[in-house]
Amino acid sequence: MKNILLNGKVPNDCLKLLEERFQLFRLYEADDRAAFLAEHGQKIVGMTGGKVDANLIENLPNLKIIANYGVGYDNVDVKAAHAKNIHVTNTPNRLSPAVAELTLGLMISLARNIPAYHNYVKAGRWAQEGSVPLTAQLAEASVGILGLGRIGKEIAKRCVAFDMDVSYHGRTHQTDQPYRYFDSLIEMAKNVDWLVIIAPGGNETNKIITRDVLEALGAKGCLVNIARGNMVDQQALIELLANNGLRGAALDVFDGEPEVPQALRDLDNVILSPHNGSATRKTRAQMSSQVVENLEAFFERGELLDPVQ
CATH class of the missing domain: 3.40.50.720 (NAD(P)-binding Rossmann-like Domain)
Known part of the structure; x- marks a missing residue:
């Protein structure tokens, strides 16, 4: 199973799908982020959840893909990711x-x-x-x-x-x-x-x-x-x-x-309205599936279904 870093919480339906298919490492639960990354950073090949900055990317030398939950990706330093040949995907269309x-x-x-x-x-x-x-x-x-x-x-x-x-x-x-x-x-x-x-x-x-x-x-x-x-x-x-x-x-x-x-x-x-644009049960379930589909397509077939350029 591929090692995926959870940098932040994801919805429960997304978490369940990820748990079924990948080995998860929950950085957002770590009391000492630096120690957690020092111990596990080398293992990580994929990531989702939370804010992804250049410093975090530097601490994940084998990271291949960031599967963002959401159509917006301003929480991800896309320029820093691409500079390291790390792919970024998002979840368009569904929402x-x-x-x-x-x-x-x-x-x-x-x-x-x-x-x-x-x-x-x-x-x-x-x-x-x-x-x-x-x-x-x-x-x-x-x-x-x-x-x-x-x-x-x-x-x-x-x-x-x-x-x-x-x-x-x-x-x-x-x-x-x-x-x-x-x-x-x-x-x-x-x-x-x-x-x-x-x-x-x-x-x-x-x-x-x-x-x-x-x-x-x-x-x-x-x-x-x-x-x-x-x-x-x-x-x-x-x-x-x-x-x-x-x-x-x-x-x-x-x-x-x-x-x-x-x-x-x-x-x-x-x-x-309380930032509720995509907050329907159907849409959030589809977005959760899309995160996992992006990861699976990349690791199994080398495909990028929803790449962020």
Whole structure:
């Protein structure tokens, strides 16, 4: 059996599959990480779980593959891994429908004020106070998607089904896509009602949603973040939401999560979700299988099913 390092906890279904097929070494349980690596580092040929930095890679001289659990891989120093000819894989595709589904759910909830009106009815206020104010709607609104990758395309498809006008911004103009391309994020923000963030995390996109971008989105606009919290200037977001500089925000991720600023939690024009994009039973089971499939394909056949370039 191949020796696999668990650098961090993985879901139970993933752990069970790994235990059935590999010899596992649980670094995250070690009281003395340095001693653990000194004793076992030479044995390790594969790894999953947790943050993988250059220092850890240096202590695993026979490491061949890092099978990341999740589509995002900003927790892995991919450059350091590739410099050592170590392959990196992730778990794309399986989680795209679930993340896209939650994105539209957050958008509908914000546009139609569903949580507040749910509480209004439950509290008996409808009978006492009468009808509630009118809301916005998604139909015939415009949406700009930052990051038209696998998940971005799934979101775009669902937005089209809701009769929305779709645009996108990314590193490249994808000429095979039917949506309007903006080479400027600020220009896209000026021209849409909704701005959805689904770009990859990492240094290149850290704080990419600046105050200028948020101000360009403006008082008519809503921000949706389903990617990474640190991609947004969170303080500027709070200030603009509190002062009618933005109409609203629907957020599944936060800078510094799971801590969420009280000022953000106190706002009435936000929908908040606890980093729940892929958190369905079906999707997480599929992601667990994909981690193991990536490891098995590499060790048994020398194949890379889901390589990170």
